[in-house]
Amino acid sequence: MNSLKTVGHPTSRIDAQKRVTGTATYTGDLRLPGMLYARVLRSPHPHARIKRIDLSKAQALPGVKTILTHENCDVIWGSGDMRNKRYLFNNPVRFVGDAVAAVAAVDRHTAEEATGLIEVEYEKLPFVLDPEDALKTGAVEIQPGGNLSTNARGQHEPETYRRGNIETGFAAADRVFEDQYSSPHINNAQLEPRVAIAQWDGDHLTVFTPTQGISNCHTEIARDLKLAPEKVRVVCQFMGGGFGNKNQNHDFELMAAILAKNAGAPVKIEFTRKEDFLSVHGRWPTKQYYKIGVRNDGTLTAIQLRGYSGMGPYRKGTGGIAGIEIYQCPHVERMVSPVYTNKAVSANLRGPDYPQGVFGLESLMDDIAASLKMDPLEFRLKNMTRKFQDQTPYTSIGLEDCLRKGAEAFEWKQRWRAPGEKTGPVRRGVGVAMGSFGSNLGRSSAVIDVDSHGMYHVHVGVTDIGTAAKTTMALIAAEELGVGLDKIDLISGDTDRCPYSVGESGSRTTVQTGMAVVQAAKELKEQIAEKGLPPGNDVLTATVNLNPPALNGQARVSFVAHFAEVEIDIEMGHVKVTKYVAAHDSGRVVNPLTAESQVKGGATMGIGMALHEELLYDRASGLPLTAGYYGARIMTHLDTPEVDVLWIQTDDPYGPFGAKTLGEPTIIPSPAAVANAIYNAIGKRVKDLPITRDKVLGVLA
Amino acid sequence: MKISRRKFVEGTGGGLVATTVPLQAQTAAEPPKTTIKITVNGTVHRIEVEDRWTLAEVLRDHLGLTGSKIGCDRGECGACTVLLDGKNVYSCSQLAVWADGRTVQTVEGLAQNGKLDPLQEAFIEHDGPQCGFCTSGQLMSAKALLNRHPHPDRDQVRHAMTGNICRCGNYNHYVESVLAAAGTLSADARRKA
Numbered sequence: 001m002n003s004l005k006t007v008g009h010p011t012s013r014i015d016a017q018k019r020v021t022g023t024a025t026y027t028g029d030l031r032l033p034g035m036l037y038a039r040v041l042r043s044p045h046p047h048a049r050i051k052r053i054d055l056s057k058a059q060a061l062p063g064v065k066t067i068l069t070h071e072n073c074d075v076i077w078g079s080g081d082m083r084n085k086r087y088l089f090n091n092p093v094r095f096v097g098d099a100v101a102a103v104a105a106v107d108r109h110t111a112e113e114a115t116g117l118i119e120v121e122y123e124k125l126p127f128v129l130d131p132e133d134a135l136k137t138g139a140v141e142i143q144p145g146g147n148l149s150t151n152a153r154g155q156h157e158p159e160t161y162r163r164g165n166i167e168t169g170f171a172a173a174d175r176v177f178e179d180q181y182s183s184p185h186i187n188n189a190q191l192e193p194r195v196a197i198a199q200w201d202g203d204h205l206t207v208f209t210p211t212q213g214i215s216n217c218h219t220e221i222a223r224d225l226k227l228a229p230e231k232v233r234v235v236c237q238f239m240g241g242g243f244g245n246k247n248q249n250h251d252f253e254l255m256a257a258i259l260a261k262n263a264g265a266p267v268k269i270e271f272t273r274k275e276d277f278l279s280v281h282g283r284w285p286t287k288q289y290y291k292i293g294v295r296n297d298g299t300l301t302a303i304q305l306r307g308y309s310g311m312g313p314y315r316k317g318t319g320g321i322a323g324i325e326i327y328q329c330p331h332v333e334r335m336v337s338p339v340y341t342n343k344a345v346s347a348n349l350r351g352p353d354y355p356q357g358v359f360g361l362e363s364l365m366d367d368i369a370a371s372l373k374m375d376p377l378e379f380r381l382k383n384m385t386r387k388f389q390d391q392t393p394y395t396s397i398g399l400e401d402c403l404r405k406g407a408e409a410f411e412w413k414q415r416w417r418a419p420g421e422k423t424g425p426v427r428r429g430v431g432v433a434m435g436s437f438g439s440n441l442g443r444s445s446a447v448i449d450v451d452s453h454g455m456y457h458v459h460v461g462v463t464d465i466g467t468a469a470k471t472t473m474a475l476i477a478a479e480e481l482g483v484g485l486d487k488i489d490l491i492s493g494d495t496d497r498c499p500y501s502v503g504e505s506g507s508r509t510t511v512q513t514g515m516a517v518v519q520a521a522k523e524l525k526e527q528i529a530e531k532g533l534p535p536g537n538d539v540l541t542a543t544v545n546l547n548p549p550a551l552n553g554q555a556r557v558s559f560v561a562h563f564a565e566v567e568i569d570i571e572m573g574h575v576k577v578t579k580y581v582a583a584h585d586s587g588r589v590v591n592p593l594t595a596e597s598q599v600k601g602g603a604t605m606g607i608g609m610a611l612h613e614e615l616l617y618d619r620a621s622g623l624p625l626t627a628g629y630y631g632a633r634i635m636t637h638l639d640t641p642e643v644d645v646l647w648i649q650t651d652d653p654y655g656p657f658g659a660k661t662l663g664e665p666t667i668i669p670s671p672a673a674v675a676n677a678i679y680n681a682i683g684k685r686v687k688d689l690p691i692t693r694d695k696v697l698g699v700l701a
Numbered sequence: 702m703k704i705s706r707r708k709f710v711e712g713t714g715g716g717l718v719a720t721t722v723p724l725q726a727q728t729a730a731e732p733p734k735t736t737i738k739i740t741v742n743g744t745v746h747r748i749e750v751e752d753r754w755t756l757a758e759v760l761r762d763h764l765g766l767t768g769s770k771i772g773c774d775r776g777e778c779g780a781c782t783v784l785l786d787g788k789n790v791y792s793c794s795q796l797a798v799w800a801d802g803r804t805v806q807t808v809e810g811l812a813q814n815g816k817l818d819p820l821q822e823a824f825i826e827h828d829g830p831q832c833g834f835c836t837s838g839q840l841m842s843a844k845a846l847l848n849r850h851p852h853p854d855r856d857q858v859r860h861a862m863t864g865n866i867c868r869c870g871n872y873n874h875y876v877e878s879v880l881a882a883a884g885t886l887s888a889d890a891r892r893k894a
Binding site (some may be wrong): 013020021024025026109188189191192239241243272332468474535593596598604607636638640642 | 761775807811816824831836864869871874
């Protein structure tokens with residue numbers, strides 16, 4: 001691959017100085033004159049009908065300005081549920097944390113006090129927590145039409161994918177393996193809790209909010225409040241992470257807007273950390289039944305998955321259980337049922353459909369390799385995907401190198417011993433897992449101006465959720481324009497100043513908005529070649545709205561293989577990750593410095609998913625027990641190993657300068673790699689995430 | 702019968718833990734107030750605070766120092782870490798009245814005369830912050846460490862900063878940054894190899 005001038009070189013973030021001096025302004029740091037504070041009262045019951053709400057005591061508290069409940073607010077939060085009507089305030093309430101009322105008052109203490117003075121009479125309803133229980137006859141119906149949510153065609157049937165004929169595949173197998181796995185609800189747990197400020201100027205609404213996508217947030221706020229889009233402005237200059245739960249518009253933005261309208265003053269709404277854990281959304285919990293057919297030489301003949309995903313009571317995400325496409329196999333059947341439950345709502349969290357699906361799949365593949373007495377690395381090299389779903393060629397594929405060169409960097413051959421061969425109180429083991437993530441191109445926009453001083457003003461609708469998207473866009477612009485980074489002025493995060501962007505989800509910013517930046521820069525260069533730099537106060541402008549390119553019948557996918565070594569104290573059940581190598585094919589890496597941060601972060605989050613995180617519920621009362629950083633046991637400095645990052649750079653013909661997708665794939669194989677390392681160390685398989693001490697001791701007992 | 706801690710918590714134990722305590726109806730009396738004197742980043746402030754205000758709240762809402770972030774407001778994440786008489790504390794878990802007569806340093810007080818602290822320089826160079834929301838807290842815990850221990854090794858840095866959560870998971874780069882600022886990065890690399 002040819003070397004470039006700006007792209008591909010490790011570069012500090014263009015806004016790094018603000019991030020280290022406390023001068024980066026996040027939404028919660030803003031204060032507007034006369035601003036009120038809002039707090040939300042939430043259901044303490046997993047399922048209940050609200051019989052009566054008495055606001056009189058709360059309203060009598062000095063400083064309380066306005067209160068919203070289901071009785072005086074029937075606004076539908078369109079993005080809160082893609083199947084059913086989800087109001088901002090629902091009756092019945094369907095999970096612990098469902099919003100019951102929102103109070104705006106002169107300060108946050110008064111608002112909080114007022115929520116405690118609201119009297120609510122509930123009629124408790126039966127509830128169900130487990131998706132398989134929710135499908136049993138006689139289970140309480142959470143949404144009209146039953147607890148099995150609908151598939152993409154609107155039918156109350158599982159989401160189904162088939163290739164070949166699964167029975168033919170099992171008939172062709174020498175051996176058939178079956179097992180079941182589960183993964184829990186875990187929270188995105190981004191450091192910045194939810195906060196928004198809404199301000200009205202006549203009939204114009206401005207919402208300051210930490211969103212992953214200003215464009216979608218903007219159009220969806222307008223949709224839900226029945227406003228013309230041009231009357232709404234969304235601003236997000238800095239935001240403190242989201243990992244998938246700050247895309248689209250949110251209930252708190254709508255609540256702030258309505259409270260501000262009613263009170264005639266700007267309103268800042270704040271969620272507590274506990275509310276953020278319970279009332280927004282996290283990764284869907286799953287139950288997975290895998291059945292795999294294989295020949296004695298290790299060739300796969302059939303993969304079947306029957307899965308159930310707990311969506312909470314509202315359908316905000318797909319509930320997918322994915323990953324089978326990393327294997328080449330002629331006969332595949334996947335049936336996944338997204339099911340309503342009375343737990344916290346589930347939707348996107350980094351690599352949404354994949355890490356849990358890959359955990360189950362790669363666990364069983366590892367067991368198969370062990371049964372066939374094959375090295376699990378060789379088993380994967382033999383069976384890894386060559387074409388997407390065995391049919392469609394990839395635009396570029398570096399998976400084999402991820403496995404081979406990753407194994408070399410990890411010293412796999414020296415470290416791997418067959419499972420269960422270890423003895424002594426502390427046992428070491430190694431594991432490998434692989435993954436992939438679609439890197440599709442979609443519609444995107446960019447506007448670039450150049451002024452008489454040769455300064456380039458790049459307008460893009462990104463917000464930078466921590467991925468360094470602002471820097472990436474600036475690097476791409478500088479490269480294509482052939483100027484230094486100091487000649488780029490990046491304008492982002494404001495719908496009044498920036499064109500459409502898909503939003504920072506699905507790892508789409510670099511490949512989509514980045515492609516529009518490339519195209520706009522090309523057009524601007526042509527204008528400059530023709531006219532020269534503009535005189536005086538004039539500017540030249542290039543505007544690009546790019547439709548996705550035809551991939552000529554190919555699939556564009558990023559690939560990854562992770563290798564983990566663990567040390568297990570078999571008396572205490574404690575697992576420590578001692579070595580970790582992450583090999584990634586994300587095409588050309590635009591900024592190796594910040595890209596490395598993303599890989600380290602995704603792997604770390606995946607180790608937490610493997611070993612720590614779970615939102616536990618009390619089965620008797622339906623109450624959540626572990627909401628918060630301490631309860632979720634989010635990874636800390638002391639838990640985190642050194643993650644060595646290895647780039648397998650393919651030059652993808654369709655991305656900006658050969659780039660593919662990066663952020664989401666970083667977590668995909670991580671829980672599976674750790675789980676496989678644990679199996680390798682102790683010769684026993686833990687099939688339910690997270691792999692906590694009690695489970696390790698349980699399989700050893 | 703085998704009973705694990707997890708199964709116990711999920712089963713009977715949780716019911717006890719989760720028993721709800723009825724909220725006492727609050728009266729609308731004026732909250733008690735106290736005038737305190739605190740020195741923040743070298744400037745002396747005399748302010749009247751409500752006794753229920755946390756130090757984080759006073760710094761952010763009343764002194765305009767919003768560099769310290771509130772991630773959890775319950776002493777779990779460390780985003781609000783400041784130095785109180787040189788010691789790193791969670792400012793969300795300190796009442797403002799407790800800081801009366803004491804000295805506070807926040808992230809805004811790290812740079813001196815427009816020159817960044819070596820920690821800040823290193824955080825930029827090694828890409829410490831991703832979303833940046835935990836960064837001020839990471840910096841202040843690192844500052845407290847280097848104040849008492851100018852040349853730490855990797856494990857000492859990890860121990861000193863383990864109360865600062867980074868959900869972006871950039872711990873490797875944070876540790877590397879602190880070692881670089883302390884001038885112990887290359888020694889540490891040699892030790893590792």
